[in-house]
Amino acid sequence: MTKFLDGPFAATFGYLILFCLCLVLFLPGMTTLPPFDRDEARFAQASRQMLEEGDYIRIKFQEQDRHKKPVGIYWLQAASARLTNPEALWPYRLPSVLGAVLAVLLTFSLARRAMDIRFALAAAALLACTILLVTEAHLAKTDAMLLASITAMQVALARCYIRPADQQPEPWLWLLFWGGMGGSILLKGPVGPMISGLTLLTLFIADRRAPETITYGRFAWLSGLRPKAGLLLTAAMVLPWLIAVSLATDGSFVSDAVTGDLLPKLISGHESHGAPPGMYLLLFTLTFWPGSLLAWPTLVQTWSLRKTDRLVRFLWAWIVPSWIVFELVPTKLPHYVLPMYPAIALLIGVWLATLTQRAAHPGVSSTTAGSPGRFATWIPKIGAGLWLAIGVVLGIGLIVAPLYLDKAFSWWGVLAALIVLAMTALAWRAYQEGRMTQVCGILLLGAVLVFPVILGKGLPELRGFWVSRAVLQTVDSLRREHPDLSGLVASTGFQEPSLAFLLGTPTRLVNHLDAASHLLEHPNGLALVESRQEQRFHEAVGNLGLDVERLAIIRGFNYSKGQWVTIGFYAAARQ
Template identity: 40%
Template sequence: MIETYAQPRFAAPKTPNNRVNPGRGLASVIDFVTGSHVRAVAFLALVGLLFILPGFFNIPPIDRDEARFAQATKQMVETGDFVDIRFQNEVRYKKPVGIYWLQAAVVETASTLGLPRAEVRIWLYRVPSMAGAIGAVLLTYWTALAFVSRRGAVLAALIMCSSILLGVEARLAKTDAMLLLTVIATMGAMARAYLSWQRDEDTPPWTVPAVFWTAIAGGILLKGPLILLFVLLTAGTLAVLDRSLAWLWRLRPLFGLPWVLLLVLPWFIAIFLRAGDTFFSDSVGGDMLSKIASGQESHGAPPGLYLALFWVTFWPGAPLAAMAAPAVWRSRREPGAQYLLAWLLPAWIVFELVITKLPHYVLPLYPAIAILTAGALERRVLSRSWLTRGAAWWFAIPAIVLTVAVVGAIWLTKQPAFLAWPFVAVSMILGLLAWRLYEDVRAEQSLLNAVASALFLSIAVYGIVIPSLKPLFPSVEIARALRSVVCVGPKAAASGYQEPSLVFMTGTQTLLTDGSGAADFLLQGSCRFALVESRTERAFAARADAIGLRYNVATRIEGYNFSQGRAISVAVFRSEGTE
């Protein structure tokens, strides 16, 4: 517990009790579910599903990272090679094998159960991310129990569950949601070892070090040594503050380290025997270390970016976190607050200093913020200063999203996404209530209103708006056009538009080439199609004329390549033979 938070007196609510306030009813739900751990866990799992399921099945593959991960997994399933990691013929050694194994297990299971075309259903590849996100919510609850009451732990988990960044990562078939799960498990177990030492309590049972070391092994298989960054920075900071690391022995490292090696070494040995030191040079040197000194893939940014993004990515918890900050800082030498700040601040500074920046890099730090915020909320020590004006942000985000969604939908589809409006309207009303009813004594109810606002916003954006923006996903329309042809086993070559989602949707053997290469490909046999983006059509036509290729336009796909930020037009050409 963060024991020495003050318990100041507070005034009676100024807001009349008869004013409409859904948060009051939601608080009654929290009263019920916090009656037992079983109910709390079941409630959080259900809420996690409610937040993640909108759009989970019908948002098409997202370029570029998600489609790359999914395609590499798809090739594992196709080839039966679960050691090597490839995107078409190129090795993909930026990350270890963990997420590919998890995705492949889901796809193989679905295929065994008879799901047709399982290998091109992107939602199957997202299942590990959904499981990781829900698991992260439950582990936030478990970790928070070391610091706050059961009610505070549920609130911390709800803050985490409703955060925009977790909602995004839960719907993407890549590593970050599962990495979050392993980091929270690691830090929650380490917290129990540290706090039991600080409070002069008995050594935690064997389950705590078992969770700690197993989670480290899982994190290494997912994203290499990155998980060790959080562990070492936290432990190092605590060592400086306490002038001792004696508490680490409570994690039984003499047994834990061999267990980690037993879990991770088999695949690392296998990939070394397959590719030599190429994997290690590509993943550690070419991917991880290069991000420190330069902005990879145009993702460089100055320090302070994560703090600026925090107000969006951690919404709706961000305003309350700001109000909690003064009280958290005052309690910084208390064991609980000290541990959570050691988890949060050193790693945050490191990420701000690293040149390459992507929003999800700081996601493993958000549980610490959620728990600190819940602790301040539980003890009613939230700031009464100008920081309370940040409560307006609960209303501002739905209003901004409504504007952006309507403008974007009209621009891309000429339709204003009317179906999403009722959900956004409810989200705005709940956000307005969270803001206007906010007081220190009603902070919990305002937070619950804000969480409900986030849920309706999630339904509107992920469940309705994004799936309706079909021009953003031209690969889906191209693949549909190829499936509608009458020949058996169509083959394709792509020129100009070559996003990973196209390979995932149209087949591993899709040839990525230029306009001339697409014409040559079309000449080589029947049931072949050239997918030629308008910028390369001239080169395609010139080469076709030179080799005597006759062709026609099967269809033309208009869309928008958001990876490159420009409109595209892709013609699907089919050969008519030669002159």
């Protein structure tokens, strides 16, 4: 491999390595993992309804308008499903895979121009292996493609910022920046422009205080972005749909998105997702796992480099202000800070390159060597301790989870646990001995081995974890036994969106009264009744003078609510 990385086609070979790595990490489980509740199921179902109804302007989940996010991801998912299989789930996940791959390759495209290609590969590969990105790549949601759009914007900005003063920017960078901005707005509204805007604002403020040797012109580096043409491009991408949806919904989409989704998140913990400031920092060791073992010392050691290294300066301007904003916003979900992860991965590449340079020239005083204060030296120690604890807990959890959920032993869980524990032990030992490049290799190898096992085999085979899949299997079995039970399904008590995707758009998610009425109106239908609603359901059935019979019962763990559920399958009594 060294021969290829030193040759004339090193960059091409690097892209190929990363592409293959992404396929290994992101594809296992793509076709076997059932829909996750609740966001993934809602996105996939809304995209499928676009195909069913032929309406590509309005966004709906069953009969309910979904005025939350712009249309970008729905169009991508609908196009993917139309070209493949609209009834399966995996086509709706393909845009997320594409977004994750693009984010990794874009990160590498910036890294290879600023550091040795080996460390550029390491940085991009660590991003690909983070548990948060691997998870988002498997979900039919907005965030992986949003990451690609924001990374495109930031890479274009960074390429302009770090270029030598006597070198002209590439003529296509403005397309990358403004195209990424248009894509990010169509995917998630103001998030992309906010992150790039905060990066620019931070650089403008910081550069005013910096010597000319680090800024060389301060604002001249923006000349390659062509703002007039760029704004026209972004407007051409966004305005047609925005006008169309405003006309189709009498202006309610924008007002509902702002007052019903955006503002509540800024004011309080929306939909029970509130958390205090500092939560993302506390979760970082887990969400950036396994690379977080290297991230903590990187963040400490590269902070001082922002004064002399333009790339590091840009990366910190990318991370800090946006991270602070997300920490201050009351509503918090782990994936909100994902757009800053490429910058953190790039900083790790810079730090590994610095360590290698210092090891090769031990007698030379390096200007890139950070000098953290006494308090800062404790940060990597605390982060490493958390990382060690997460590795041990995760390894044990992979064995315990099947025993708890299925009352059964899983050899796939054992295999995954052994990989995690071995990786934890080997990486910890190398880390304690200061062999950071070996730590990086161990982490990457461990991720490549463990994620396909967990996502390709371990998770899909957990029976008790996938209640909606068990419901689908039971409904299919009952219909084979009773061919007359071909009518619609109504569910009360268990109303997760994945039911609508698996059982079909007409599936009714109702209360106990409507579930009883459903059997009266549809004698060939089924009613699913969670045990907590069973007494009220029977009272409603009795008031209607209807005889029902329970044909089956299942039990599983509803992870959305964190509780066990028992579901009975009822039909009108046969004469």
